[in-house]
Amino acid sequence: MRDNMKPCQHSLSDDVLYKDVVVIGNGPSGMVTSFMLAGNIPHLKQIPDDLPIDEMLKIRLQNLPPGQNLLEVDLMALAEGLEGRSQNPIALLVDNLLRPCADLGIQEESLIEWRYDVEKQIEHVVLGRGPPGGAWPTFPGGVRTLSPGAWLALPPHAAVGAGGGRVPARAVAAYCRRYVQACQLQRYFRSGVVVTSVTRAPRAGPPCHVSCPRAANFWVSGYDKSAGCGFRYLCRRVVVACGAGDRPNALPPRVSRRAVHSLADVQRALQLLADRGDGEKSVLVVGSGVSAADAVRLARLAALPVRHVHRAAADSLAKLSPVAYPDYCHVYKMMLDGPTGNHPNYTPYPEHIIVDIEPVTRETSLKHKEEFDDETLQPKRVKLLNLVTNKTVEVTANLIAVLIGSKPDLFFLQTNFNLNEMDIQKECIKCMDKKDENQRLCFLKNHWNNLKSVLGQGIQSCKSRYLNYSEINGNTDTKCLETNCNERKLSSDTEIDKSAVNCKCTHINIIPDSDKKIDCDCQPVNPYSSGIGFGVDPTKPVDGRSNPIAIDKSTHEILNAPKGMYALGPVTADNFIRFIPGGAVAIVSHLHREMKE
Missing domain, CATH: 3.50.50.60 (FAD/NAD(P)-binding domain)
Structure with a gap:
């Protein structure tokens, strides 16, 4: 936190930035998380006796003193027994506090008061492909929301639009732009960037204090679309808030x-x-x-x-x-x-x-x-x-x-792969009667556009001062030992050059063109975008509705990932904005507890 943000003797190279937290996604999930990481703390107000909320919840809240810091209480105990349109208990709890009686059609005053505490700031950055608002600026402006404007507001602000009814998408996009400015979060947001990998950071030695770069757990790498250059962050925690609509079915x-x-x-x-x-x-x-x-x-x-x-x-x-x-x-x-x-x-x-x-x-x-x-x-x-x-x-x-429908694109979580290990039988079922070498070529031809979009920058990165340590795959120890690794091609028998695959840089120049044409009707979907391994059912692709990312309900930590990775919003099945602040409260509460310990 802020008292830990002091100069450190362990410096970083010019192309690396250190942050305590990197938030991937600048939609409502990333925005409300940034609001709380910036030092805005939820405190409980006085609970009226005549408030028609869940009776057990009312009793538990009235046992807390007015002004109680909600980040310092057992949120799961408060949320026990609550039911609603979210499967995440703390999301239901915070929704009941922000919008008491909302499902009854009653608009009551929020039970949460937000107080700014400069000592509670956590240094962070929010990375997004477009302007703040995530997918909302991309929707046709006249299409109206499913939720009423009163349910779309992020703390601490009022309803989106006037009247509290359904609002057009353009109003939500404008609200997101104003939110970042009104909450003075501009310095935390970096827009127009694409994250290509999140990998474990090797420990170089004991840290000198909490915010020392040596305490970092992850490298977050990517590229800036407007500047045409790469970037990388070293951080202790990663929050996945990228939404669930990046890959249309x-x-x-x-x-x-x-x-x-x-x-x-x-x-x-x-x-x-x-x-x-x-x-x-x-x-x-x-x-x-x-x-x-x-x-x-x-x-x-x-x-x-x-x-x-x-x-x-x-x-x-x-x-x-x-x-x-x-x-x-x-x-x-x-x-x-x-x-x-x-x-x-x-x-x-x-x-x-x-x-x-x-x-x-x-x-x-x-x-x-x-x-x-x-x-x-x-x-x-x-x-x-x-x-x-x-x-x-x-x-x-x-x-x-x-x-x-659509699904999230989680390619950045699964970039440490070997082309020789891809299961072509599963990805190219209709080509199973082909010879093995033809199957491999068929796979590369049909998935070339997806592979190229993510690795295109990496292919040229051997010449770039930003990416010359092959951080696309998280290798930061030495430069590539293979010469001209980015010039290797498929040989005439369509087998991949083994030295290129085993090269530390792994920036393979895959040439899918071939004189021998193979007819294939495979789905042109990058197999590593589906998030297999991270869902409630790890054998199936992540889906915001049927197979969300598996999380610890009390902290929103991702269960099937290294410690220190969190998720909230649509990727955890909270597809309504009204439930997103609860996920942010769970994450920030856990971060404060860990930093204090």
């Missing part, structure tokens, strides 16, 4: 390369289609959840015919109240009405899937080529299969929007 490549997978891309594409005057146009939406419903609404607002391909209507739409969510409930009703519903500009295809797509050759202007890939807006013939009748039907669409 996709259909097989023959479909996904001709489709868009985000509402922002849907909105831009619809604008381009609406501006065109070249004949009949239509949109095909795949999905049955909230995002797919938003795409349907956006297309109909643009006066474009919509064909909606889905399985059964999602529970997420069925559970919404018609009074609070008339827009989504209208789409849900259209889905239930089926093809006989006779709704303008809407044709549903329930229990259908896409089985084939063929582009319709057509001239495309240079302007449109610059905005979107040819295959994205070009007319396409789409063959659909009815899963009930087993019959097929062909439709034509200019735009295909695939909105079937």
